[in-house]
Amino acid sequence: MKRKKRSRCLDLKESILKEIHKKGGWVNTHSHLDRAFTLSKKNFPYANAHLHQKWELVDELKRTSTVSNIYDRMAYGVEKMLAQGVQALGSFIDVDEVIKDKSIIAAQKIRDKYKKDIKIKYMNQVLKGVINKEARRWFDLGASFVDIVSGLPGRDKGHEEEHLDIVFDTAKKMGKMIHVHVDQLNTSKEKETDLLAKKTKEHKMEGKVVGIHGISIAAHPKEYRKKLYKQIKDAGLMLISCPTAWIDSIYVHSKDPNRIGVERSEEMAPIHNAILPVDELLAEGITVGIGTDNINDIYKPFTDGDMWTELRFMLESCRYYDVKELVKIATINGLKVLGLT
Numbered sequence: 001m002k003r004k005k006r007s008r009c010l011d012l013k014e015s016i017l018k019e020i021h022k023k024g025g026w027v028n029t030h031s032h033l034d035r036a037f038t039l040s041k042k043n044f045p046y047a048n049a050h051l052h053q054k055w056e057l058v059d060e061l062k063r064t065s066t067v068s069n070i071y072d073r074m075a076y077g078v079e080k081m082l083a084q085g086v087q088a089l090g091s092f093i094d095v096d097e098v099i100k101d102k103s104i105i106a107a108q109k110i111r112d113k114y115k116k117d118i119k120i121k122y123m124n125q126v127l128k129g130v131i132n133k134e135a136r137r138w139f140d141l142g143a144s145f146v147d148i149v150s151g152l153p154g155r156d157k158g159h160e161e162e163h164l165d166i167v168f169d170t171a172k173k174m175g176k177m178i179h180v181h182v183d184q185l186n187t188s189k190e191k192e193t194d195l196l197a198k199k200t201k202e203h204k205m206e207g208k209v210v211g212i213h214g215i216s217i218a219a220h221p222k223e224y225r226k227k228l229y230k231q232i233k234d235a236g237l238m239l240i241s242c243p244t245a246w247i248d249s250i251y252v253h254s255k256d257p258n259r260i261g262v263e264r265s266e267e268m269a270p271i272h273n274a275i276l277p278v279d280e281l282l283a284e285g286i287t288v289g290i291g292t293d294n295i296n297d298i299y300k301p302f303t304d305g306d307m308w309t310e311l312r313f314m315l316e317s318c319r320y321y322d323v324k325e326l327v328k329i330a331t332i333n334g335l336k337v338l339g340l341t
């Protein structure tokens with residue numbers, strides 16, 4: 001019997017990957033390569049800690065890592081990116097009183113080794129904040145090394161404005177862009193993106209500032225989001241989404257203060273997935289890039305740094321099927337976010 005020939009189906013993954021390749025390759029706008037590939041049997045149980053507990057739990061690793069350990073992790077990460085055809089990469093590195101300048105030294109070696117293969121932009125992670133004297137000293141040193149000055153207002157809780165003013169003043173003085181982790185806890189109690197847009201205008205840094213994550217935006221009602229998008233546009237603020245890193249952020253601290261653990265939040269909110277509302281932002285003409293964030297560490301033990309997985313999670317959780325825009329998110333938007341265009 002003669003078999004009927006099946007017409008070839010539309011392979012969207014194949015066409016998106018082809019277009020990304022034509023545009024020079026993926027842009028991974030956000031990672032923490034100095035802490036990637038650090039998961040061990042010993043620290044795996046910490047994966048269930050709340051985000052704010054993890055900020056402290058990584059101290060032991062930072063203290064005991066040598067420059068060569070950090071270099072090896074970063075090199076492994078860069079090789080993983082190159083194997084996928086990543087053309088440009090943004091990586092935070094820790095610079096604070098615990099790790100001191102070890103990541104800076106490793107990062108410089110990585111930059112020298114891979115300068116012909118990939119464009120790398122560094123940002124300084126400020127897990128100890130920027131306000132207390134010792135933290136500020138390391139922040140200043142980190143800011144002078146990196147390409148993009150960074151902030152983490154949640155780390156200086158109650159002093160978020162002061163934290164951002166220090167970050168903005170430093171970046172202005174150094175003529176650098178700014179990347180800030182904002183709205184990470186998926187709750188309408190957070191309004192950090194709002195504050196970042198306000199500070200961007202106040203410091204006249206329009207078009208030079210990027211908010212990372214913005215998970216809490218979708219937990220707010222529609223009227224708030226509409227107003228926020230207008231503010232984001234006015235400030236020329238760009239945003240980064242790291243889909244698999246945050247899709248699980250539906251939890252809160254356990255009520256038992258002595259327990260490392262989290263439980264589901266019972267907070268009421270408009271129905272939403274735990275992700276930056278990329279569909280709404282793009283409809284407003286706001287630039288969105290994509291990143292992997294943490295890879296194989298206590299923050300994200302199962303994340304492997306695969307760019308297609310990230311894009312797939314984004315398009316599925318936002319039900320966003322505009323292929324052209326998805327290719328832009330993976331390429332040109334990323335270059336804008338990293339200040340490479």
Ligand SMILES: [Zn+2]
Nearest residue numbers: 032181293294
């Ligand atoms: Zn991050």
